[in-house]
Amino acid sequence: MAGDAESMAASQRSISVSEFFAKNRHLLGFDNKRKALLTTVKEAVDNSLDACEEAGIPPEIHVSLTQVGDDRWRVSVRDNGPGILREQLPQVFGKLLYGSKFHRLKMSRGQQGIGISAAGMYGLITTGKPVRVVSRTGPDDPGCEMTLAINTNRNLPEVMSDSPASVRWERGTEVEIEMEATYAKGRLSVDEYVELTAIANPHAEIHYRPPSGPVTFSRAVDAMPADTREIKPHPHGVELGTMMRMLRETKSETVSAFLRGEFCRVSEAIASRVCRNAKVCASRAARSVKPDDAERLHSALQDAKIMSPPTDCLSPIGAEALLAGLLKGIKAEFYTAVVRPPTVYNGNPFQIEVALAWGGDIAKDEGDKAKLIRFANRVPLLHQPGSCCMHKAVTDVRWGGYGLSQTKGSLPSAPLVVLAHMASVWVPYMSEGKEAVADYDEIRKEIKLALAECGRRLARLVRRRKRRKRHQDRRDTFDRYIGEVADAVCSILPDTDNSRLLSNLRAIAKTHTQRADEQYDDHGKVIRSDDIPDTIIIDS
């Protein structure tokens, strides 16, 4: 019989994580040739920026795309970061689920230990070519050049060649991947990704070489982003089973030391109180806590009043930089930015910032929808907008209240660009490809609050514009009839001085319709709106 327990057992076996993702590559952002190119550049640049920032080095990144055949491209990304030790190179570039960022709570672009190795695997699968990596840790290090092929059956790197580096640059890492891919300009392109990355990372210098010729995105600010700290998990985000495992594996001696040592915001006093409420002795050996005791301990910990986690672990882009980015890329009439205070979801600190630009050159066609630009930990998110929390937040806001038209549940139909950024020690992505943020209530709420504040600021201008338009229309109406009125008056009262009457009537019409214009004396000049923070109005 084909299907009895014995025969079924014979076909059971382990699946390596690289086999799994090779077959499910669309989960990682390699669904098609165009996206594969974008995902590869993105993963490499993310790693480069993370490494530079961690080492406190102002990033200088070279990205180049070279066509080497029909639907075949070579992607090369080089940074001036701290470099990677020779013995680490194979794992970092040739093994999925390997890295330094997964086991900590710290704001960084990478967090999974999958990205760049997956890109290398995709290259290998589609072209048979291994990844080429060069790294030097400084002028005294001769450096090393390796070619690496991931063994997908075992999720292990195979070193194909290993030699001293022969490069002139003194410090950094270069990765080169040949792959089946296509390059196209426009929406969802590598071009768009690099441009948005420059906006969200004004401290980085990016030299980009697409086929159409090199472009440099110069450093816009000299200051590095505020240094972000690693934090410990918050007790209100831990689950019972996880805490039980932590108890079994802890190096702390006592329960009290465990609570203070493995979580943030637990003082001696809080630990004692929690233990007392849970009827567990605070000085008991942590590893001997029984399931029932652990359950009471967990429940007491959840009930305890504990300060929110520290939020200085986050480094937002900032209103200034957001506005500068929008001003550079988009010709609008109104720009504003709101940075929300940090807050917490599932025990993880996060912070939302939103900027918007309105009017001007943004939308020429009536009915065009607003455009949403999304970032998470300074990385632009280009795909899957529909399932992203940020998109949902924008469609949830009632833009009608701010003078814009909107079909319920859609983006507003207005000349509007919205830019949203989530900074967090752990961004809950919808897929391993990190294309959209999962829809957590706390996150959506913060984005909506920021949007509402931007909306209120915009509404003042939109209302003023509407009023001004109305007054202008009224004056135009007066103007159209003033001549005839004057003529009529003159024919009734022949003594009247027609031209004096005309100019008097015009003056009256002007005073009556002028008030709305007062704010617009400096036609064509940039007005920094002092009464509205972080807002720029350009009137032409």
Add this chain to the structure above:
Amino acid sequence: MAGDAESMAASQRSISVSEFFAKNRHLLGFDNKRKALLTTVKEAVDNSLDACEEAGIPPEIHVSLTQVGDDRWRVSVRDNGPGILREQLPQVFGKLLYGSKFHRLKMSRGQQGIGISAAGMYGLITTGKPVRVVSRTGPDDPGCEMTLAINTNRNLPEVMSDSPASVRWERGTEVEIEMEATYAKGRLSVDEYVELTAIANPHAEIHYRPPSGPVTFSRAVDAMPADTREIKPHPHGVELGTMMRMLRETKSETVSAFLRGEFCRVSEAIASRVCRNAKVCASRAARSVKPDDAERLHSALQDAKIMSPPTDCLSPIGAEALLAGLLKGIKAEFYTAVVRPPTVYNGNPFQIEVALAWGGDIAKDEGDKAKLIRFANRVPLLHQPGSCCMHKAVTDVRWGGYGLSQTKGSLPSAPLVVLAHMASVWVPYMSEGKEAVADYDEIRKEIKLALAECGRRLARLVRRRKRRKRHQDRRDTFDRYIGEVADAVCSILPDTDNSRLLSNLRAIAKTHTQRADEQYDDHGKVIRSDDIPDTIIIDS
């Protein structure tokens, strides 16, 4: 310095796949307590149905949900399948990425080797309780009961207890998981999932025990679904790098034997032709093929005319069963079903079937949108409709052409239920939680073709109804004036027999407006529409 290469290397380490998914549990369908319950039931039932079918046993499945505390539920699923050997139990239920379904191309519900272990892991994380499993392979097997806890740090099962089974049933597997969860009725509920599973699996008997009391979904057909075969990959779906690896690892001696043995649809003649075109000797040792030769071989293979893969590996639900399911659950006026012939995406055979129900009790409110019910390999897909290929296909169809109203890019606003099923040896899911099908052009096209055929059939009825309404309106108009017309005629020609004139006029009005009604003589009876295949029209 905090961030040099040495210090960074110290924090690099491997991430176990279970750690990864524990932290990213939303990828597996465990984003919230309600969904966790659904996902657990779904994974267990999927495995049960797969096991029964593979063993040729008509499935009988018991699903029960028991509340054991605030937000705590015990899920138990038992089948009458072939059972699982004692030595396999720990891996099957306590290790992610382990199973028999990943490394083959065969239509089955499970395909990843993640689901049920992930459910157990979720239970362990949230409650600290291990999974309980009982299995017997037949009356002679005493069976075995185990409690298992996954070690997330190492992705390995830990056997907490292991004893002979003490159950009265003689064959099958029972899994019991305690977890943090909430139960709710209505949309996206376990209730809905079980109901839809019964529709798509009429050969299964399901005993369901939600808190509101037991329900049995009886077996509706005795025939088991057609036995599906495992197939080999099609040469047009293989990529260069993958083929290079296959060449290195093959057990075939020659290149020709390799091509014939590892792929489907490659005959001796095709293999020779491919080798000749690639300038590679067909009798050369397969494992000695160099990269350049492999590249030519791959390219010749892609250019060769090769038959599509066999499609008898698919077992659609069938028009009869789909209609029966809709008839049972939905009171409509019109039902139709279309089963498309099997076809291929990326070398993977797949088949689309679509059914729809229209009118009747479906939608009472004007403007209500159509409802879409999605299945993949007989499993209902409840979440993430917006990102699903099936949803996209329904919104892409221009329903206006079939007499329904629709806003561009939305589901039609009509009293309509659409049911879509994709059967494939490899369903490209959008996430490990298997909630939506990725948007491949070939798949979307097939769904749209099936919908268009359904639409054309529906359009006849919709048009007929509109015509009938128009005629009825005309007759009503005649009726309203016939009396006055008769009176007027009588007053002009006093000899006229008023009542005879009246009945004659009525007869004329009737013949003029009757034709549209002809098909509707048997009011209230079910008419099987002979001219439209697989269609049922109910007129009341």
